[in-house]
Amino acid sequence: MRSESCKRAVYSDNLPDTSVIICFHNEAWSVLLRTVHSILNRSPERLLKEIILVDDYSDMEHLGKPLEDYVAKLGKVKIVRTEKREGLVRARILGYGVAKGTVLTFLDSHIECYPGWLKPLLDRIAKDNTTVVAPTIGMINEKSFSSHCSEPSSVGIFHIKDMTFNWGSITDRARAGRKTSADPYKTPTIAGGLFSISKAYFTHIGTYDSGMDIWGGENLEISFRVWMCGGSLEISPCSKVSHIFRKKSPYKWGKSYNEILRKNSVRLAEVWLDEYKHYYYERLMYRLGDYGDVSERKALRERLKCKSFKWYIENVFPELDLPKRGIYTGEIRSLAAPLCIDSMSPRRRSDIRPIHCHGMGGNQFWSLLDTGEVQRDNICIEVSDTQKIIFNTCSGTKWSYTEDKHMVHKQTNKCLELTSDTRNVVLADCRLYKNQEWQWGRKREE
Numbered sequence: 001m002r003s004e005s006c007k008r009a010v011y012s013d014n015l016p017d018t019s020v021i022i023c024f025h026n027e028a029w030s031v032l033l034r035t036v037h038s039i040l041n042r043s044p045e046r047l048l049k050e051i052i053l054v055d056d057y058s059d060m061e062h063l064g065k066p067l068e069d070y071v072a073k074l075g076k077v078k079i080v081r082t083e084k085r086e087g088l089v090r091a092r093i094l095g096y097g098v099a100k101g102t103v104l105t106f107l108d109s110h111i112e113c114y115p116g117w118l119k120p121l122l123d124r125i126a127k128d129n130t131t132v133v134a135p136t137i138g139m140i141n142e143k144s145f146s147s148h149c150s151e152p153s154s155v156g157i158f159h160i161k162d163m164t165f166n167w168g169s170i171t172d173r174a175r176a177g178r179k180t181s182a183d184p185y186k187t188p189t190i191a192g193g194l195f196s197i198s199k200a201y202f203t204h205i206g207t208y209d210s211g212m213d214i215w216g217g218e219n220l221e222i223s224f225r226v227w228m229c230g231g232s233l234e235i236s237p238c239s240k241v242s243h244i245f246r247k248k249s250p251y252k253w254g255k256s257y258n259e260i261l262r263k264n265s266v267r268l269a270e271v272w273l274d275e276y277k278h279y280y281y282e283r284l285m286y287r288l289g290d291y292g293d294v295s296e297r298k299a300l301r302e303r304l305k306c307k308s309f310k311w312y313i314e315n316v317f318p319e320l321d322l323p324k325r326g327i328y329t330g331e332i333r334s335l336a337a338p339l340c341i342d343s344m345s346p347r348r349r350s351d352i353r354p355i356h357c358h359g360m361g362g363n364q365f366w367s368l369l370d371t372g373e374v375q376r377d378n379i380c381i382e383v384s385d386t387q388k389i390i391f392n393t394c395s396g397t398k399w400s401y402t403e404d405k406h407m408v409h410k411q412t413n414k415c416l417e418l419t420s421d422t423r424n425v426v427l428a429d430c431r432l433y434k435n436q437e438w439q440w441g442r443k444r445e446e
């Protein structure tokens with residue numbers, strides 16, 4: 001799986017050892033053992049301190065006694081179990097608590113490590129223990145279980161409107177300072193499932209936010225924290241580990257996916273995003289939900305004297321595409337009926353219709369910009385040649401929102417009107433009429 005330059009790379013004789021921490025909830029037997037055996041078979045004996053399997057309250061039969069009997073024969077592998085379903089953050093913290101290695105290596109429970117995977121990770125941490133290193137992640141096919149690992153082609157990024165992780169292209173900045181193709185790349189964020197970090201450094205920067213549940217958000221949280229508090233994140237092209245990417249989550253979440261993700265993301269936004277949190281909150285229409293207490297995490301940020309999020313964006317991820325902030329944002333709600341302006345789809349050339357207000361943002365989220373455009377993700381509410389209201393490429397349609405709560409189309413001086421059957425919106429001569437009155441979600445204050 002490795003390139004020739006990786007095979008030739010020479011690492012220090014004095015590398016620190018690692019505890020590998022693998023959390024799982026209801027993992028398949030063969031998949032879990034493929035993970036464990038690939039680590040045992042392909043890690044230098046001295047460098048692998050132990051493998052800690054953290055069972056996050058699984059109820060599958062085979063993960064009880066059968067797993068204990070099996071791993072007892074392997075040496076080096078121990079099992080710890082949570083007492084209730086905790087989610088991956090608190091499960092990892094539990095593993096961290098019992099780990100004895102100098103370095104912690106977190107891995108998912110459905111992966112395969114390839115020959116030579118470990119040294120390139122440990123080598124970077126040996127050189128600077130504030131470096132956090134992720135392997136190049138390949139794919140195990142979820143149906144055939146065949147695996148494939150190519151050269152790294154992307155770095156980790158994120159979208160601020162919904163605080164989601166994504167892969168982005170490798171920039172010149174990420175390549176800066178590399179001498180050979182075996183050298184690592186800097187990355188703005190990590191995917192979160194697979195990485196190595198010095199145990200002392202993990203302690204120093206405040207492990208994880210234990211208020212985060214089940215899944216999600218923790219990878220961005222640790223990414224921002226490491227960069228803002230003096231460390232750095234890298235992807236190693238020589239360390240190869242493949243992972244099963246599933247189309248949907250196979251286990252129970254308890255609450256809804258959206259609710260959990262929102263809680264975790266709001267916690268991280270409150271603590272790390274400074275004024276940038278409004279980009280995200282706007283899209284949530286400021287319905288932050290109950291995200292618990294983040295005062296300890298804010299105190300941690302104070303104590304570590306971390307830099308601002310603005311610094312992070314300017315220095316680590318200047319490619320971030322910041323949405324344009326509107327004067328008015330949120331839903332455009334009719335005062336004549338409980339209906340909101342909806343684009344029906346996030347794509348261009350979809351219809352604009354009045355739809356039952358759902359309060360979830362999505363296709364009912366809008367921004368009225370200084371320019372007069374009403375848009376979402378750079379697609380506008382436009383008026384076609386036949387005066388139809390459509391969602392399309394911005395081509396100069398301008399609106400103003402008046403004290404009478406009218407949405408005035410500047411080009412024709414006509415007003416947005418809810419038809420009397422409430423099934424459509426049209427342009428009509430402006431007058432005092434409930435069907436021409438609209439309430440925007442929020443006026444910008446900050």
Ligand code: UDP
Pocket residue numbers: 022023024025026027056086087088091107108109110193214215245246249
């Ligand atoms: N996990 C866990 N408890 C949970 C959710 C996830 O221990 O409540 C484990 C899961 O078994 C996996 C890791 O955390 O080993 C990451 O989760 P998953 O693979 O579902 O995330 P993905 O890779 O799909 O982002």
Ligand code: MN
Pocket residue numbers: 108109110193243244
């Ligand atoms: Mn996974």
